[in-house]
Amino acid sequence: MAKVVEKDAFLKACRRERAGYTPVWLMRQAGRYMKEYMAIREKHSFLEMCRNPEIAAEVTLQPIKAFDLDAAIIFADILLPLDGMGINLEFAKNEGPVISNPVRTRKDIDAVRVINPEEHVPYLLQAIRLVKSELNGKVPLIGFSGAPFTLASYIIEGEGSKNYINTKKLMYSDPEGWKALMEKISDVIIVYLEAQIEAGVDAVQLFDSWVGCLGPDDYKNYAMPYSKKIIETVRKKGVPFINFSTNTGTYLETIAGTGGDVVGVDWKVRLDEAWKTIGYDRAIQGNLDPVVLFGPVSEIRKRVKEILDMAGGRPGHIFNLGHGIILGTPVDNVRAVIDSVHELSAK
Numbered sequence: 001m002a003k004v005v006e007k008d009a010f011l012k013a014c015r016r017e018r019a020g021y022t023p024v025w026l027m028r029q030a031g032r033y034m035k036e037y038m039a040i041r042e043k044h045s046f047l048e049m050c051r052n053p054e055i056a057a058e059v060t061l062q063p064i065k066a067f068d069l070d071a072a073i074i075f076a077d078i079l080l081p082l083d084g085m086g087i088n089l090e091f092a093k094n095e096g097p098v099i100s101n102p103v104r105t106r107k108d109i110d111a112v113r114v115i116n117p118e119e120h121v122p123y124l125l126q127a128i129r130l131v132k133s134e135l136n137g138k139v140p141l142i143g144f145s146g147a148p149f150t151l152a153s154y155i156i157e158g159e160g161s162k163n164y165i166n167t168k169k170l171m172y173s174d175p176e177g178w179k180a181l182m183e184k185i186s187d188v189i190i191v192y193l194e195a196q197i198e199a200g201v202d203a204v205q206l207f208d209s210w211v212g213c214l215g216p217d218d219y220k221n222y223a224m225p226y227s228k229k230i231i232e233t234v235r236k237k238g239v240p241f242i243n244f245s246t247n248t249g250t251y252l253e254t255i256a257g258t259g260g261d262v263v264g265v266d267w268k269v270r271l272d273e274a275w276k277t278i279g280y281d282r283a284i285q286g287n288l289d290p291v292v293l294f295g296p297v298s299e300i301r302k303r304v305k306e307i308l309d310m311a312g313g314r315p316g317h318i319f320n321l322g323h324g325i326i327l328g329t330p331v332d333n334v335r336a337v338i339d340s341v342h343e344l345s346a347k
Contacts, residue, residue, distance in 0.1 A: 010071040011138050014261050015201060015242035016316035018281050022308060022345035023070035025142070025339050027244075028324030029063040030075045033331060036062045045307035046091045050077055053126035060131045064139060068337050071140050071203070074131060074196070076144030078207055079154060082186050084120025086113045088154055106168060106174065109181045112155075115188050117195035128199040143201030145193050147208035147245070148185045148226040152178075154326055155185075155208075163179060164213050171222050178222065186226045190233050195296075197237045204234065205242035205264070209323075210246020216254055224258050231259035242285055246323060252277045268324030271312035275317075283316035290321045293333045304340040319345075 006012075009019035031037055033051055037059055038050060049055045082096040088100040103109055117125060131141055146154070156167045171178045193204050211223055227243070235241050243260030244338045250271035256263055256278035263282055265274045267289035275284045292303050304319075311317035319341045325334065 005068050005070055005139060007137055007139055010318060011202060011240065012062065013316055014242075014283055016281075017346075018315040020347050021342050022311065022319050023318050024341040025069050025071040025073065026063075026318040026325055026334065026337070027073075029067075029069065029073065029334075030059045031325060031331040032327045033325055033334065034062055034066065034119040035173075035331075036298050039302065044303065046077070048077070048090075048199060049235050050080060051123045053123050056123070057128035057130035057134065060127070060141075061134055064135070067335055068342065069139065069338060071142050072131060072135060072141040073144065073205075074124070074128055074201065075142070076127075076149065077143070078209075080121055080124060081145075081151075081192050082155070083113050084113065084115035085155075085184075085188060086111055096160055097154065099158040102166070103155045103181065104170065106177050106180075107163045108124050109177050109184070114183065114184060115191065117191055121192070121195070121259035125195055125199040128196060128201055137197045141200065142205055142242075143196035143199075144205040144207060145189045147206045147211065147223075148182050148189060148230070149214070149223040150208050150210040151185050151189070153213075155181075161210075164210070171218075175333070182226045183224075187231055189230050191298050193230070194237060197234070199240065203242065204241040205244055206230065206260070208243075208245035208248075211245050216251035219248070220252060220267055222255060224254065228258045235259070235261070240283075242245060244285065248296055249274070256282060262316075262318060264320065265322065270310060271317075272312070275311070275314075280316075283318065284311075285318040285320050287320065287322040288337065290326050290329070291321055293321075293329045295333075297333065297336045300336045301340045301344070304337060305344050308341070308345050313345075 009023040012019040027113050056075045064072050081088055090098050092098045153167045181312050231241055240261040242262040242264055244264030246266045248255050262286040263278045265285050265287045271287050
């Protein structure tokens with residue numbers, strides 16, 4: 001039997017306050033694994049869905065209606081600010097995002113603009129307002145952005161990458177150009193997140209999905225200062241800030257030093273060791289391997305219990321996957337994760 005959702009369990013955990021159970025939401029919970037999503041996707045491109053406030057709101061709410069989740073996350077993409085920055089973004093069929101004018105030179109960097117959210121992403125802000133109205137306080141709404149390094153990598157590479165050669169080449173060969181680009185991107189992210197907060201989101205998350213390609217020293221020198229500035233600035237708005245990165249388990253102490261009320265961790269580090277490393281004065285989010293959801297329910301429940309046991313009932317744990325839900329994940333297994341978290345953590 002699923003636990004009745006407490007409307008403030010997620011925000012309590014962000015503040016390290018005790019709730020009646022461990023709250024759970026899932027990265028990419030509004031997405032392609034749901035038939036309701038695919039029915040819309042058959043009629044619209046991904047960017048059309050993002051840029052239509054009514055559709056984005058509907059997709060955001062689909063998993064909230066289907067599962068007993070403790071938070072919604074606005075349906076969007078980390079690359080939505082790019083058009084306003086003067087960067088041409090398309091989503092090629094079966095190939096993901098493609099940028100036709102990647103930033104590689106100082107001239108390219110100089111041409112990058114800082115966005116005005118009301119002018120360049122009005123559809124996102126309207127979608128947030130629609131979702132907030134529809135939720136009517138049932139659960140909190142999370143807004144988000146890509147982190148500076150991850151956005152810079154997309155902008156420089158022009159598409160996904162395995163080795164980030166162009167990104168690191170710019171970083172190492174033109175440190176002043178790198179700094180100028182990262183400062184612009186940071187300014188974009190600050191106004192982007194602040195606009196989402198003004199529109200009504202209750203918490204924000206910074207996704208640094210690609211920063212794990214950096215070693216600890218390069219992270220400190222080339223990525224950390226910019227993420228830290230964003231977190232320190234946006235936190236003044238008074239909503240919880242989740243700092244999430246992947247493949248950074250070997251320097252989690254440094255990640256924690258970047259800031260955030262909550263540190264999100266992937267599945268490549270044990271949750272108990274991660275929490276000890278980042279410090280118990282910080283909330284933690286994570287960290288089930290998304291591929292576990294392709295296994296039997298008995299294994300899902302076992303893995304959920306292991307993570308909850310590692311958290312030890314300490315207030316401040318938000319259950320999540322170590323990254324987003326994968327295409328093809330069985331819907332019943334998503335439900336099994338959510339219900340197991342609630343059932344096994346109920347006080």
